[in-house]
Amino acid sequence: AQTVTQSQPEMSVQEAETVTLSCTYDTSESDYYLFWYKQPPSRQMILVIRQEAYKQQNATENRFSVNFQKAAKSFSLKISDSQLGDAAMYFCAYRMEGGSEKLVFGKGTKLTVNP
């Protein structure tokens, strides 16, 4: 079974600085998707970024980028120029390509942004 591990329960960053959140996963599949979701105190789950495993290029969305290391099964999220509004829980998630559409989530990392 696929598993997703986020080893950092909590992280903090100064406003305008850069922070990296870690995620590792375990799968025997070769094709899959990886995601980062943000959950602010409002509890809304917001899709931040998606990576297809077959793409070597790392996905980027404005201040958010990933470092995808397929061989190491690692998928970290980098937030540049951190803003107060980035404070939230961040969840890493995995989904197979084809077959089940089920998302498997990590336990999350709580990010605090200090002014």
Add this chain to the structure above:
Amino acid sequence: DAGVIQSPRHEVTEMGQEVTLRCKPISGHNSLFWYRQTMMRGLELLIYFNNNVPIDDSGMPEDRFSAKMPNASFSTLKIQPSEPRDSAVYFCASSLAGRGKQFFGPGTRLTVL
């Protein structure tokens, strides 16, 4: 565009009562998912539908839980009878099958006393 719509946003009920959670997916999406979030277990899939047909219900905890999708624009998750351990946030999400991106509703916070 309207996102995924869930109702109610909050539900407080007493043990033994029936609870029905409702979801309207994004128009045009053909996959619908029910997730549950608790402190102990995190986010876990309960069931998902593709083209209104249940595909994977392996996460449904027990017979007290049931889900239906009578048409492409509506789904329900029912708990009968409810128990205190069912207290959680229940999310509905939808996607275009095969595209990978799931969009979540605002969730229903359920409290069973």
